[in-house]
Amino acid sequence: MSENNRDVKRNARERLAVEREKQKAAEKRRRALIVGASVVCVLALAAVVGVLAANSGKETKKTDTAGPAVSPSGATGKDGLAIPVGKDGAKSTLTVWEDFRCPACQAFEAMYRPTIHELVDAGQLKVEYHLVTLIDGNLGGSGSLRAANAAACAQDAGKFTEYHDVLYENQPTETDDAFADNAKLIELAGKVDGLDTPAFRKCVNDGTHDSWVVKSNTAFQNNGLHSTPTVLLGATNIYADQTMTPAKLKQLVEAENKS
Template sequence: MAVSKAGRIATAVAAAALIGVAASACGPDDNNAGGSGSVKESSSKSASSAPEAKAPPAGNQLAKVPASVKGGVVTVGDPKAQHTVKVYEDPRCPFCKKFEEGGAQALVKPVADGNVKIEYTLASFLDNNFGGSGSLNAVNALRASVEAGKFAEFHAGVFANQPEAETEDAYTPAFLLKIADKVEGLRGAAFDKAVTNGTYKKWVETAMKSFSDDGIQGTPTVLIDGKKVPGDGSAIYDKAEFAKVLKDAGIS
């Protein structure tokens, strides 16, 4: 029997409560439609016929902050920074977009100032939940953007162009290249080939394994110096509220 949308949300909320993530979250068991598991186009669209992309928010203060990869994690900021904020996301998860547009903005200055590093673990379970390969495609492209030195800007662009629902498999390689067009200096032979050919598909699997090995049950999950966000976790969706949480953790 198919699970109703309300039932899926209730399941996600229950999972969130168990691990201290936000009261609303995307969970690996939200649905079981089954994904393709391969980097591909959702249809035969070419890059020229892919929808136009919106530009990421202007004035990204993290544009000059280095990003690096270790295992299945992308780190943005000084690896020796005093504080670590771990962020677990799936590109198709609408609550992750809500976090990026809300509480995550309170992290920008501390990271730019060198006081905090963000460790991103990028999951792709929503492909299995709802079908398609959008999360896989997006995570592959995000990994490629690290090599191009444009992770922070492209990461912002991916979420700015997230489809309206996680059931929509919109992140095709062609559309991801359209998003990359909005990031100055990102497009190039190596990046384009990586996005189109799925160069980092194995790394996407490594990132998903890191997500599972850490025992994470939903996205977004945010840990500050290894500790969960107090309360029901909803503070991560509001810049001012999350800034208070960070201040209480010694981050400002």
């Protein structure tokens, strides 16, 4: 074998050895990347699971409505889902389905409240309030639920009407879930004489009437209602009547009481 042939074969073997070393190094890097990626995926999955678990715990704490529905004191109607305001002997009954986060409900209150209070005080009108959580369902959050529970707690204390009005007077913007904070609801109770008591605070913080509010909202849906406020005078939805005014409502109620 010539010297040149031996050199060619030696060089070929050396190149082959170098190539094999390169392949081994590449294989090690590939395996390291696979292991590293697997570790990252496992850690990421663990982090996601941890976040979901933490958020799940927070949500359960905020909106947990397990347990029997506890109606507020004096609640009437089917399943005790209505909070009555006014004298039982009034000939006219106004049925109001409302959500304390609902801006249209606040607008209705601002326009009709003086007339409603006047007719109630005169013994001509009885109002049955049904509390729902429409905005919570549409926008998320729990302000509708929390405020409704607090209003039911105020009913227990005989202060529903006053607190009801305070909630609307201090209603946050629709997208601001400020009423989800029990501390805010208790702070607003300070605007009603004699309402901010240990019993009221416990009722609010414990969510005593949460399940009752959920049951009321279910009744709202089962009745085929889709918007708040829904305001019925007898069987007539006066809120849907574009010609309705406070003065016209007063005339209707007075006429019914004279008949």
